Amino acid sequence: MKLRVDYLVVGTGPAGLLHNINLRNRGKEVLNVGTNLYGQLRPQKIDRINRSINLLPIFPVVDSGLWHSMNLGSASYKTLSLKKVNHNGFHSNVNYSKNSYTEYLFEKKKKYKIPYILSYKQFGNLIFDHSLSELKQKLNRNYRSGQPKHIKTGFKNGLSPYYNFLMSQEPYSVAREAVRNIDIEKKAVTTDKSTIEFNKLIFTLPLTKIFEFTNIQQNFDIICGDAKFYTYYSRKKLYSNHLYYDCNIDTNIYRLFIPQENIVVVQLARNSWNIEPNGIGKEAANLMNLEHSLQHVHTNSYRKCYPLDVTDSNEKERLIAGLEKKDVYLSGRFGRWKYIDLHEVDYEVHKN
Numbered sequence: 001m002k003l004r005v006d007y008l009v010v011g012t013g014p015a016g017l018l019h020n021i022n023l024r025n026r027g028k029e030v031l032n033v034g035t036n037l038y039g040q041l042r043p044q045k046i047d048r049i050n051r052s053i054n055l056l057p058i059f060p061v062v063d064s065g066l067w068h069s070m071n072l073g074s075a076s077y078k079t080l081s082l083k084k085v086n087h088n089g090f091h092s093n094v095n096y097s098k099n100s101y102t103e104y105l106f107e108k109k110k111k112y113k114i115p116y117i118l119s120y121k122q123f124g125n126l127i128f129d130h131s132l133s134e135l136k137q138k139l140n141r142n143y144r145s146g147q148p149k150h151i152k153t154g155f156k157n158g159l160s161p162y163y164n165f166l167m168s169q170e171p172y173s174v175a176r177e178a179v180r181n182i183d184i185e186k187k188a189v190t191t192d193k194s195t196i197e198f199n200k201l202i203f204t205l206p207l208t209k210i211f212e213f214t215n216i217q218q219n220f221d222i223i224c225g226d227a228k229f230y231t232y233y234s235r236k237k238l239y240s241n242h243l244y245y246d247c248n249i250d251t252n253i254y255r256l257f258i259p260q261e262n263i264v265v266v267q268l269a270r271n272s273w274n275i276e277p278n279g280i281g282k283e284a285a286n287l288m289n290l291e292h293s294l295q296h297v298h299t300n301s302y303r304k305c306y307p308l309d310v311t312d313s314n315e316k317e318r319l320i321a322g323l324e325k326k327d328v329y330l331s332g333r334f335g336r337w338k339y340i341d342l343h344e345v346d347y348e349v350h351k352n
């Protein structure tokens, strides 16, 4: 089958769907292509409570234009409360390379202690040997914005506001097909079922996919972090919308969320991935001062979900500029390989 559209968005995660909404609101012809509607963090069915929930809040760290434009009715969302707990167990006698992320934290930032502990727990040993410039830029943005303690978001019925909003905007024009090839010169995408011609292409899949789908050579390496989560059922109801950061460098939990009153989601510290769910469950119950135990129900691992750096940023910028000349726009955290959050995505990349 052969199709032709004005705007083709590759990817069906939140970034791709928000491009779709933005374009259709401007009266443009738009089609998304991809499998996995709602992306890698789409709501997950938890049998124990017989409903689907988002495991992660996807919260904005700075006041966001996107948030305001969503018009959700602020009263419908509770405040997500952030707690930084366990402030001890700090080791500063670590070996780190010159220009590494750790050097930046120790020498450039005065209040480095908590960011150091949390970065180590989130990314592990990568922070000692790599510059992680994307992470530095994100940290600088957060510091500039003063890191709000209470954030105007949370979960409603287990769903993050972004997903509630996206679901309220259905139906989307989506070809549920897997992309196989992109011919940039001919302006055509080939999938497992069809060929789709476009005038402008917005690409939100992970950057490495552009090398897989086109004949462009990859001239730089990408540096990324992974994440692992254990989900638990609590037979007693908890206060939802809490988010705890465990600031003890020696413990196995990086952070935990309560997206729904019977569910606790734990993100493991990077060097604790081999610890069994039962041990982590006890640690989580302890952290929240619970007297009852938690029952492990799911394990999720996300590979390459934190874009941290590239080995040659000039090459990456040249690639982006070269593609834009051909009406191909890399967008989002993964497409642009930039450690940005959802509300920081530039939805006007395709203005011209």
Ligand SMILES: Cc1cc2nc3c(=O)[nH]c(=O)nc-3n(C[C@H](O)[C@H](O)[C@H](O)COP(=O)(O)OP(=O)(O)OC[C@H]3O[C@@H](n4cnc5c(N)ncnc54)[C@H](O)[C@@H]3O)c2cc1C
Residues within 6 Å of the ligand: 010, 011, 012, 013, 014, 015, 016, 017, 034, 035, 036, 038, 039, 040, 041, 056, 057, 058, 059, 060, 204, 205, 206, 227, 302, 305, 332, 333, 334, 335, 340, 341, 342, 343
């Ligand atoms: C652990 C974790 C924590 C996060 N925390 C936050 C946060 O607090 N705030 C925030 O704003 N964002 C956070 N994010 C990022 C969040 O994923 C993005 O904000 C949002 O999902 C981006 O949407 P997207 O459409 O760009 O990406 P996605 O929906 O993840 O992906 C885009 C598209 O690429 C496809 N895709 C993804 N990976 C692959 C792959 N390996 N191979 C093939 N196709 C693939 C998806 O199916 C989708 O169609 C977090 C992500 C993770 C994994």
